[in-house]
Amino acid sequence: MTSQPAITLMEPHAPARQGSVVNIERSERELRRQLTRFSKWMYRLGFAPGTSGNLSARLDGECILATPTGCSKYLLRASDMVVVDLTGKLLSGTRNVTSEIGMHLAVYHSRPDVQAVVHAHPPIATAFASCGLALDMPLCAELIMTLGKIPLAAYATTGTDEVGASLAPYLRDFDAILMANHGLVTYGKDLLDAFMKLETTEHFAQVCLAAHELGSPRLIEEEAIRKLQQARVRYRSNCGI
Numbered sequence: 001m002t003s004q005p006a007i008t009l010m011e012p013h014a015p016a017r018q019g020s021v022v023n024i025e026r027s028e029r030e031l032r033r034q035l036t037r038f039s040k041w042m043y044r045l046g047f048a049p050g051t052s053g054n055l056s057a058r059l060d061g062e063c064i065l066a067t068p069t070g071c072s073k074y075l076l077r078a079s080d081m082v083v084v085d086l087t088g089k090l091l092s093g094t095r096n097v098t099s100e101i102g103m104h105l106a107v108y109h110s111r112p113d114v115q116a117v118v119h120a121h122p123p124i125a126t127a128f129a130s131c132g133l134a135l136d137m138p139l140c141a142e143l144i145m146t147l148g149k150i151p152l153a154a155y156a157t158t159g160t161d162e163v164g165a166s167l168a169p170y171l172r173d174f175d176a177i178l179m180a181n182h183g184l185v186t187y188g189k190d191l192l193d194a195f196m197k198l199e200t201t202e203h204f205a206q207v208c209l210a211a212h213e214l215g216s217p218r219l220i221e222e223e224a225i226r227k228l229q230q231a232r233v234r235y236r237s238n239c240g241i
Contacts, residue, residue: 031057031065032078034191038118039073047120047198048073052183054098057116057191058108062086066104068095099159106164107187110171116191121183122202124209128152129178135204138220139211143204144228145235147176150201155180176201 035055042048042055053073056066064084067076082093086108088101098104104117128135135143135150143150151170156162156179167185170177176186176197186197211217220228 028059028065029078031059031191032081035065035067035081036076036078038191038195039067039076041195042118042120042198043072043074045122045199045202047122047202049121053118053120054100054104055116055118055191055194056098056101056104058114059083063091064101064104064108066097066101068093069098071095100163102159102161103163103167103185106167107171107185110168111187113189114187115189116194117185117187118191118194118198119183119185120198122198122205124205125150125178125184125202126182128205128208129183130181132180134178135201135208137208137217138225139217140204140207141220141224141228143200144220144225145232146200147197147204148174148229148232150174150176150178150204152178152180155182158182 035057038055039048039053042053047053051070051072054067054069056064059065062085064086065081066084067073068080068082071080080093080095082095082097083091084097084101085091086105088097088105090097100119103119107114107117125135129152132152134152138144151174153166153170156166163179166179167177175188176184178184178201184198184201186194186201188194188197208217
C-alpha cells in the first residue's frame with residue numbers, strides 16, 4: 001500500500017494542514033482493515049462463495065474504497081482494496097474495482113446518509129429472490145423494528161447500469177433489497193451496520209422458509225405492526241440512523 005490514495009484525496013481541496021493529511025491516512029487504513037475483516041466474515045458465513053460478493057465504504061464526499069474484482073473474499077488483504085471516484089473511475093490500486101461498482105454508486109448517489117454498501121449471495125435469501133418472492137411478510141417483530149420490509153428488485157444483468165436502475169425505486173425507503181435471481185444488497189451508516197442488515201435478512205429468510213414448511217405462519221396483526229413501526233422510528237432516532 002502506498003500513500004497515493006490519501007494524496008489523491010487532498011488534491012481537489014484547498015491546501016491542508018499536515019494533521020488533516022494524517023487523519024485521512026489513518027481513516028483509510030482503518031477502512032481497509034474493516035473491508036478485509038467483513039469480507040472474511042461474509043465468506044465464512046457462506047454468503048460469498050468463489051469470487052462473488054463485494055463491499056465498499058465512503059472515504060469522503062468524492063471517493064469510495066471498494067473490494068477488487070475476481071478475488072476470494074477470504075483471501076483479500078487490506079492492500080488489495082481500490083479507490084474510485086463517484087463515477088467508478090479507478091484512482092488508485094493495483095487491481096480493478098469490482099464489476100458491480102455501479103450498484104454501490106447507485107446507493108451512494110441516492111442516499112447521502114449511507115457510508116457503506118455490502119452485496120452478497122446468502123443462500124436462503126437468494127433462493128427467495130430466485131423464486132420472485134420479497135421478504136415482506138410480517139412474521140417477526142425484530143425485522144419490522146430493524147428493516148421493515150425487504151422488497152424484491154426486478155432482474156437486471158450483473159455489472160451493467162440496469163442493476164442501479166432496478167434498485168432505484170427502493171433505495172430511499174429501504175436499507176436492504178433482494179435482487180431477482182441474483183442476491184442481496186444492504187447498506188448503512190458504516191460497514192458493521194450494513195453487514196448486520198445482511199445477517200438479519202438471511203436469518204429472516206430462514207424463519208420464513210421454516211414457517212412455510214411448518215405450514216401455519218401467523219402474521220402480526222395490523223395494530224401491532226403500527227406500534228412496532230412507531231417503536232422503529234424512536235429506535236432509529238436514538239441510534240442516529
